[in-house]
Amino acid sequence: MGNMNRQWRLTKRPVGEDFDDCLVFGEEPIGTPGDDEILVKNLHISLDPANRVWMNEGDSYKAAIPLGGVMEAFCVSIVAESKSPDFIVGDVLYGFGHWEDYTVTDGAGWEPAPDIGAAPFSAHLGVFSVVGPTAYVGLLDVCDPQPGETVVVTTAAGAVGSLVGQIAKIKGCRVVGITGSDEKCTWMTQELGYDAAINYKTESVFKALLKHCPDGIDCHFEQVGDAKVLDAVLTQLNQYGRISLCGWISVYNATAPIAGPSGLANLVMKRGKMQGFIVLDFPERIAQSHTDMRQWIEDGKLKYRVDVVDDLSGAVEALHTLYAGTNKGKLIVKVQDDPLLG
Amino acid sequence: MGNMNRQWRLTKRPVGEDFDDCLVFGEEPIGTPGDDEILVKNLHISLDPANRVWMNEGDSYKAAIPLGGVMEAFCVSIVAESKSPDFIVGDVLYGFGHWEDYTVTDGAGWEPAPDIGAAPFSAHLGVFSVVGPTAYVGLLDVCDPQPGETVVVTTAAGAVGSLVGQIAKIKGCRVVGITGSDEKCTWMTQELGYDAAINYKTESVFKALLKHCPDGIDCHFEQVGDAKVLDAVLTQLNQYGRISLCGWISVYNATAPIAGPSGLANLVMKRGKMQGFIVLDFPERIAQSHTDMRQWIEDGKLKYRVDVVDDLSGAVEALHTLYAGTNKGKLIVKVQDDPLLG
Incomplete structure (x- = not known):
């Protein structure tokens, strides 16, 4: 690699999921910190569904990635050079970074990566970065x-969902859990301890929830x-039910509006709450x-x-x-x- | 009237807004308290949009009115006879009652009507019963x-909405405000002090909100x-925007599902909250x-x-x-x- 820095730049705004030719791979000299x-x-670096949202022109919960800018991601990185009194070479950092080998930064948005005990290094992004705290809060x-x-x-078998289900069991x-394959259903019930799993591709979610939630639904993680x-969830929501909105992946690549649930009136009837959140709101x-x-993790739970x-x-x-x-x-x-790090 | 009690009974479940022949007017002898x-x-008695919901077979935030039962409403009433140690003849009560002249009750769901000062008697239901506290909480x-x-x-010119707007101004x-006629728009801006009013029947709500909410929308009362x-509100919602769901009148008479808003993803992006409530939850x-x-009211506000x-x-x-x-x-x-009461 020498002194070259491989990087992905966003060169145009994608439409739908067709972002392949919007991101261009290239090399430039590694920058020098001032x-x-x-x-x-x-x-x-962490790949997350919301990455696609960041490519849009409009700002989301964060500013849009500028055209020509390096694609962004949550990263685990190590300080290679420091001209800052706040960082020492060798510090392992977690932060809001870029799809590239090296990044020059003033350190804003970066912080010491947490102590992950005996977990493998990949767990920094696997559980301890955005994913785990997102499921948790x-x-x-x-x-x-x-x-x-x-x-x-x-x-429910995804990176966040699988943790949500297990934390709910711990509580x-x-x-x-709702997922898209029988293999994932089996993993959830056999390995993760879910009480029931629904394959939305082969079952009626409405009927399956009716069967697996005999006492109604108190909390929903969307x-x-x-x-x-x-709508299936809203219909079966209990009084004071709470719906946590973590993401809305069905529309991230959409090119036209998609009609929303027709059962929102039940939020009034049941005094329900539906709330969007971003883990960054809970520092x-x-x-x-x-x-x-x-x-x-240490307890095997x-x-x-x-x-x-x-x-x-x-x-x-x-x-x-x-x-x-x-x-x-x-x-x-x-x-x-x-x-x-070996 | 003698000793007869006029009353409306619910004799069948209505479909849509066609409840005219489901409610039957008749007379029976006045009951005797045990x-x-x-x-x-x-x-x-108070007529409220939710009355229609109570006629349905399914329970809402309260039990459905039983078939053959007297139609229900919030009432201001006076104790005419008492065999209870808790009530004295002449007490003015506010409570969950019926569409009839007289009702026998054990007093559950009834309480002393509040002191409304110099306001006219109709203000018991006009501001001080469900309507005012609903707008307030x-x-x-x-x-x-x-x-x-x-x-x-x-x-925004309705019983609850007109109070919501004025309380928001006081704060x-x-x-x-969004309403359905130019006359109501004029009343809201000229008399109630709204900063702007939108006639949804003649204007694009999306464009009008864009014009009248230059700093976006922080709170919405639905x-x-x-x-x-x-969708117009969700698109222009500010970060941490809050949407209070008081009712959903568009579907109370609906006979088929109506597609919901397509912009709910913005609740995630803006970390918004959408919450149903009933005033009874805030005793x-x-x-x-x-x-x-x-x-x-005394201050003319x-x-x-x-x-x-x-x-x-x-x-x-x-x-x-x-x-x-x-x-x-x-x-x-x-x-x-x-x-x-004169």
Whole structure:
């Protein structure tokens, strides 16, 4: 690699899921940090459904990626050079970075990666970065599930969903997961401890929820935004039911409006709550989520899968698997090895 | 009237808004209270959009009215006979009663009507019963608007909406109301102090909100559930925007599902909240709402209109005006005079 920096730049705005020729792979010289800046070496980058949203022209919960800018991602990186009093070479950082080998930054948006105990390095992005805390606060802070309540989870075998279901079980809830294949259903009920799993591609979600949620639904963790599934949940929602909106993947690649659920009136009847959240809104809860999750992993109560893509050049192709639902577990791109970490 | 009791009974479940022949007007002898029971003489009954929901077979936030049962309503009544140690003849009560002259009850669901100061008797239902506290808690407790924020209100000239808008103004907000006639728009901006009013029948709500909410929308008070209006609001919702769901009148008479808003994904992007509520969930706030509203009325800051129907026999016909939007102000049926009250 020498002193060259491989990177993916966003050169035009995609329409739908057709972002392949909007992201261009190339090489440039590695940058040099100025005063109070650092150079981070990116080790692992996280691929997330929301990455597609960031490519749009309009701002979302964060500013849109500028045209010509390097594609963005959550990263685990190591400080390679430092001209900042706040960072030392060798610090392992977690932050809001880019699809490239090296990034020059003033350190804003970066912080020390948490202590992940004996977990493998990939767990930084697999459980301890965005994914785990998202599941944790989205379920516990937005839904506040009580022991004995029924929790429903969409994309329940996904990186976030699989943790949501397990955390709900740890909290003493009945948990029903919705996913897209029988293999995932089996994994959820056999390995993760879900009480029931629904394959939305082969079953009526409405009927299956009616069967698997005999006491109605108290909490729902939504990541898809499919009107049929939401209507099934809304119809069976209990009084004071809480719906946590983590994502809305069904429209991230949409090119025309898609009609929403027709059953929102039930939010009035049941005094229900539907609330969007981003883990970044709960900074004071992140440390607690790390502590709890590390303990649960050590106790064998929390399992997770990681799907590592071995080269930065495969990032675009890998991103598609998120929308196709073919990845298994948290999707990560390994950018480069670090000799310090072995 | 002698010892006869006029009453409306629900004899079959309506489909759509066609409830005329489901409610049958008749006379029966006035009941006699047993031990620990009272006989209340109903003076005013309240007609509300949700009355139609109560006629359905399924329970809503309250149990469905049983077939053959007397139609239900919020009432202001006076104790005519008492065999209960808790009530004295002449007590003015507010409660969950029926469309009839007299009702025998054990007093459950009834409480002393609040002190309404110098306001006319109709204000018991016009401002101080369900309507005022609904506007008060639905805006202040569910949305928690801050000074300088922008609040949007649907059915903004209605019994609840007109109070919501005025309370938001009292709290220092910019207030934009949506309604269905130019006459109501004029009333809202000229008399009630709204910053802007939108006639959804003649204007694009999307464009009008864009014009009248230059800083976006922080709070929205929803009573209709129209997907187009909700989408306009969702698109222009600010970060951490709050949507209070008071009602969903667009579907109360619907005979088939109506597609919901397509813009719910924006609840995720903006970390918005959409929450249904019923004033009954805030019992501890009712007294405060009465105190504040009485003060605001005395100070000339809170205005309200009452539309009184003079005879119980006209109740069904009057109920239709709620869905047609032709009533002006809170719709009340005066059941009978009371000599004690003059």
